Amino acid sequence: MHPWLAWCAAALLGACAFDVIHVDQRPTQLESASASGRPFELAADVDVDIGFGYHRILKKGTKWRSLGRLPQGDVYTTSDQVLTVEASNIQEAYIVIESRKLVGFYLPVEKTFSPLGQRMDLAMKDLP
Amino acid sequence: MATVQGKEMPKRSASLLFAAAVCLFLGACATSGPKFSEARPFPATPAAGDGRIYVYRTAVLGMAVQPEVRINGEVVGTATPNGYFFVDRKPGNYEITTTTEVERKLSLTLDKDQTRYVRLGISMGFFVGHVYPELVDTDVGAKELQDLRYTGK
Numbered sequence: 001m002h003p004w005l006a007w008c009a010a011a012l013l014g015a016c017a018f019d020v021i022h023v024d025q026r027p028t029q030l031e032s033a034s035a036s037g038r039p040f041e042l043a044a045d046v047d048v049d050i051g052f053g054y055h056r057i058l059k060k061g062t063k064w065r066s067l068g069r070l071p072q073g074d075v076y077t078t079s080d081q082v083l084t085v086e087a088s089n090i091q092e093a094y095i096v097i098e099s100r101k102l103v104g105f106y107l108p109v110e111k112t113f114s115p116l117g118q119r120m121d122l123a124m125k126d127l128p
Numbered sequence: 129m130a131t132v133q134g135k136e137m138p139k140r141s142a143s144l145l146f147a148a149a150v151c152l153f154l155g156a157c158a159t160s161g162p163k164f165s166e167a168r169p170f171p172a173t174p175a176a177g178d179g180r181i182y183v184y185r186t187a188v189l190g191m192a193v194q195p196e197v198r199i200n201g202e203v204v205g206t207a208t209p210n211g212y213f214f215v216d217r218k219p220g221n222y223e224i225t226t227t228t229e230v231e232r233k234l235s236l237t238l239d240k241d242q243t244r245y246v247r248l249g250i251s252m253g254f255f256v257g258h259v260y261p262e263l264v265d266t267d268v269g270a271k272e273l274q275d276l277r278y279t280g281k
Binding site for chain 1: 221222223230232233234235236237260261262263264265266
């Protein structure tokens, strides 16, 4: 076998077997006292590309409430669906919204912010 | 005639032995506890102020791979196909891990009186399959649990 071919095969198999992909995370500080964001309901499904070929659907009709604020935006959670981000491991996540756009996720166990590659519009219906 | 029978016997015996071996293997892998739908877990609800995490595996694929399941490093059960168990814990942050040739981890929060459902999936590995924990929606978890058998202690 050609040495390059053997090296590529080893790298490919190694990639399958070990933890090689990680969600981009940045330490952050959640200020729950400043939960100023208004609750809202999603008026349409949102297909979110979370990277590495993984997608998550934020479901139409789910109701979201503000938990607090990060420097990157307001943190929202819902009891209507579970939300996780995924690479080699899976982490529970809340959404982060700035100027009515989804900008990333807050990982409550790791206490980190994971940015989206591209901000996404959300069909938000404000709730009282 | 006796000669023909004599020649067929070893073949038949081998088939029977093979069938018996398969039954034994499957029997050894089978989950034997009561079904969730037939015998609800006890206690039915966690102690006041605690939450509950159900951990279950529907996948029979890779049934020989049954790693331990740990919560914050403590072994709480095994990834038995068609089986489930649960743990009651104080509200807080938890990491659920399984290890085959690699470690797979799920991090989640648990609130007071909350019930969470963690499904153990299986994916391809290098030498053996990888069992990975994933958080699922409550309605999905509650439904999938119905036909599974209790494997807790």
